[in-house]
Amino acid sequence: MSATVVLPDGVGIAHLPNQRHKIVSKRGARYTIMVCGESGVGKTTFVNTLFTSGIKDPKALHLRHKKQTEKTVEIDITKAELEEKNFSVKLAVIDTPGFGDYVNNRDSWLPIIEFLDDQHEAYMAQEQQPRRGGIIDMRVHVCLYFVRPNGHTLKPLDIEVMKQLGTRVNLIPVIAKADTLTPQDLAKFKRNILDVIHAQGIQVYSCPIESEDEDVTKTNQQIMDSMPFAVIGSTQDVSVNGRTVKGRQYSWGVAEVENEDHCDFKKLRNLLIRSHMHDLIDTTEENHYENYRQVQMETRKFGEKKVKKYENPKFKEKEEKLRMAFTEQVKKEESRFRQWEAQLVSERDRLNKDLEAQHAQIKAMETELEQLHQMAYRGGARR
Ligand SMILES: Nc1nc2c(ncn2[C@@H]2O[C@H](COP(=O)(O)OP(=O)(O)OP(=O)(O)O)[C@@H](O)[C@H]2O)c(=O)[nH]1
Ligand SMILES: [Mg+2]
Known part of the structure; x- marks a missing residue:
C-alpha cells in the first residue's frame, strides 16, 4: 500500500544540512520505521494513528482502519512518500505480529530479529555486485519497542528481546496505552524502565543533543528527557470543549493523542519524522550496518551464503x-x-x-x- 503523507506544519527534511539535501533530492532517501512488542499492546493502533495525523489519501486510511481491530499475524508494510518542498523521502512502516510469554508464541520474536538481519544481508549482497544502481534498501532505521503499561517494570521477555534488538537497530522504548496509568505511576514506571535498561546494558537510541541553535538544543533535550515515550493511540475523532481531536473518550473525560500533558505522542512523531530522521538514517548506516558487515566479513568467506537459523x-x-x-x-x-x-x-x-x-x-x-x-x-x- 502506498500513499502520500503531507507532513504537518513545516517538516525537517528541508532543514537537513546542505550535503544531505543533495543526497535526498538526488536519490530520494529511504526511511523505515518498525514497531514491535507483546501481543495486543497497541502497535497497529499506533501505526494507524501516525498515518492518520497527516495522510491525504482516503483509500490508504480506509485500509489501515480495516486492520485496526485485527490481530496482526504477519509482517505488514505500509509505504508512503513524505514530501516537503522539493524533497521526498520514501517511508515504510513495518507492523509486526505481537509475541507473548505463554509457551506457544514465546519465541515468535525471533523472526523479527531474522528480518532485521535479512535486510542488512540483502543490502550487503547488492553492494557487492559490480553494478550497484537501483539497490533495494529495506534496512530498518528505527524500531519502536512497545512495553505493556503494567506500572512496575520491564519483564524478562522485554529485556531479552530488547537486548537482541538494541545491537541491530536504533531502539526506542515506548510505553503503550499511557491513558491507563496515572501521571504519578507513569513517571515511576518510566524511571523503573530506565533503571533496568541501564542495569541490563540494553542499547537504546540516544540522539545528539547539542546544536548551534539554542532552541534546537532545548528541543532535543526535552525529547530525550521523555524517553521512554508514553503514547496514546487512537484514530477516533472526539470532541473536547468544541475542538475535535484524536483521542479516547472516557466517562471522566478524553485522553488526547496530541496533547503533551496527556502523552508523548507528538514528541515521538517529531523525533521520528522531523528532528532526528536524518540521524536515525546515518547511525543505521554508520553503526548498525557497519557492525553487521564487519561481523559477517570476519566469519564468512566472500560470496558464501548466510546460514539461516530457521532453515x-x-x-x-x-x-x-x-x-x-x-x-x-x-x-x-x-x-x-x-x-x-x-x-x-x-x-x-x-x-x-x-x-x-x-x-x-x-x-x-x-x-x-x-x-x-x-x-x-x-x-x-x-x-
Ligand atoms: N486504552 C488504550 N487502548 C489502546 C490503545 N492503543 C490500542 N488500544 C487497544 O488495544 C487493543 C489492541 O490494539 P492493537 O493495536 O490491535 O494491538 P497490537 O499490538 O497491534 O496487537 P497484535 O497485532 O495482536 O500484536 C485494541 O482494542 C485497541 O483499541 C491506547 O493507547 N489506549
Ligand atoms: Mg497488530
Whole structure:
C-alpha cells in the first residue's frame, strides 16, 4: 500500500544540512520505521494513528482502519512518500505480529530479529555486485519497542528481546496505552524502565543533543528527557470543549493523542519524522550496518551464503528438543505445585480441627468458670 503523507506544519527534511539535501533530492532517501512488542499492546493502533495525523489519501486510511481491530499475524508494510518542498523521502512502516510469554508464541520474536538481519544481508549482497544502481534498501532505521503499561517494570521477555534488538537497530522504548496509568505511576514506571535498561546494558537510541541553535538544543533535550515515550493511540475523532481531536473518550473525560500533558505522542512523531530522521538514517548506516558487515566479513568467506537459523535442520531439531524439555519441565512443576497445594489443604484442615477442639475446650472452661462464679455468689449470699 502506498500513499502520500503531507507532513504537518513545516517538516525537517528541508532543514537537513546542505550535503544531505543533495543526497535526498538526488536519490530520494529511504526511511523505515518498525514497531514491535507483546501481543495486543497497541502497535497497529499506533501505526494507524501516525498515518492518520497527516495522510491525504482516503483509500490508504480506509485500509489501515480495516486492520485496526485485527490481530496482526504477519509482517505488514505500509509505504508512503513524505514530501516537503522539493524533497521526498520514501517511508515504510513495518507492523509486526505481537509475541507473548505463554509457551506457544514465546519465541515468535525471533523472526523479527531474522528480518532485521535479512535486510542488512540483502543490502550487503547488492553492494557487492559490480553494478550497484537501483539497490533495494529495506534496512530498518528505527524500531519502536512497545512495553505493556503494567506500572512496575520491564519483564524478562522485554529485556531479552530488547537486548537482541538494541545491537541491530536504533531502539526506542515506548510505553503503550499511557491513558491507563496515572501521571504519578507513569513517571515511576518510566524511571523503573530506565533503571533496568541501564542495569541490563540494553542499547537504546540516544540522539545528539547539542546544536548551534539554542532552541534546537532545548528541543532535543526535552525529547530525550521523555524517553521512554508514553503514547496514546487512537484514530477516533472526539470532541473536547468544541475542538475535535484524536483521542479516547472516557466517562471522566478524553485522553488526547496530541496533547503533551496527556502523552508523548507528538514528541515521538517529531523525533521520528522531523528532528532526528536524518540521524536515525546515518547511525543505521554508520553503526548498525557497519557492525553487521564487519561481523559477517570476519566469519564468512566472500560470496558464501548466510546460514539461516530457521532453515538449518540441526537448529530446528535442537529447538524442538528444547521446547519439549521446557514443556516437560512445566508439567513437572505443575504436578509439584498440585501436590504442594493438596498438602496445604490437608494442613489447613488439620489446623481447623485443632482450632475447633481448642474452641470446644475454651467453651467448656468458660462454662466451668461460670458455674464457679455462680457457686461463689450463692455461698456469699447465704452468709
Ligand atoms: N486504552 C488504550 N487502548 C489502546 C490503545 N492503543 C490500542 N488500544 C487497544 O488495544 C487493543 C489492541 O490494539 P492493537 O493495536 O490491535 O494491538 P497490537 O499490538 O497491534 O496487537 P497484535 O497485532 O495482536 O500484536 C485494541 O482494542 C485497541 O483499541 C491506547 O493507547 N489506549
Ligand atoms: Mg497488530
